Amino acid sequence: MLPTTDKPVLTTDVSTAPSVKPRFDDIFMDLAVNLAKRSHCIKAQVGAVLTRDTRIISIGYNGPPAGTHNCDEEFPGVGCPRDSKGSCSLALHAEQNAILYAAKNGSEIEGSTIYVTLSPCIACARIIYSMKIARVVFLNSYAEYKGIPSDEGVDFLRRFGVTVERYVSSSGASVGADLPITQPTP
Numbered sequence: 001m002l003p004t005t006d007k008p009v010l011t012t013d014v015s016t017a018p019s020v021k022p023r024f025d026d027i028f029m030d031l032a033v034n035l036a037k038r039s040h041c042i043k044a045q046v047g048a049v050l051t052r053d054t055r056i057i058s059i060g061y062n063g064p065p066a067g068t069h070n071c072d073e074e075f076p077g078v079g080c081p082r083d084s085k086g087s088c089s090l091a092l093h094a095e096q097n098a099i100l101y102a103a104k105n106g107s108e109i110e111g112s113t114i115y116v117t118l119s120p121c122i123a124c125a126r127i128i129y130s131m132k133i134a135r136v137v138f139l140n141s142y143a144e145y146k147g148i149p150s151d152e153g154v155d156f157l158r159r160f161g162v163t164v165e166r167y168v169s170s171s172g173a174s175v176g177a178d179l180p181i182t183q184p185t186p
């Protein structure tokens with residue numbers, strides 16, 4: 001038998017670990033930030049996590065439907081084909097991918113919370129509202145980035161009773177600040 005001093009020390013040793021536990025908001029937003037990095041889109045990288053009662057029901061990041069295009073491989077340098085607003089014309093948004101997967105698999109979406117690394121656009125806001133998602137937590141503001149007065153998606157959701165909050169990290173650390181939102185038009 002090993003002497004007690006040779007006991008392996010667990011990294012989660014309760015005697016030394018700080019008593020502050022991460023909030024679910026921190027855990028899910030961290031995951032959304034990591035998911036965004038998987039996006040193949042050149043214009044923007046956005047991640048989303050759909051949760052219900054503190055459990056994850058779906059995840060998503062922006063990009064064309066699986067099995068169609070990988071923007072970064074198909075259009076290196078030149079970037080994605082643009083729509084009339086300058087966004088990637090091939091991609092489903094992160095929120096759309098997360099919601100569609102949950103719907104396809106018959107998950108209960110009503111009353112859920114969605115974490116997203118960029119404030120929802122008006123098209124996603126309409127879907128979020130229609131699916132009766134109760135709460136939206138976003139990290140970066142598209143309007144702030146573009147220097148426009150307000151996020152129309154956020155305004156729409158708030159106007160029709162959906163709770164929308166800007167994410168504030170409990171540690172004060174800035175997360176996701178390095179995620180590209182959109183690249184300058186070449």
Ligand SMILES: [Zn+2]
Nearest residue numbers: 041071080088
């Ligand atoms: Zn793209």
Ligand SMILES: [Zn+2]
Nearest residue numbers: 093120121124
């Ligand atoms: Zn959108």
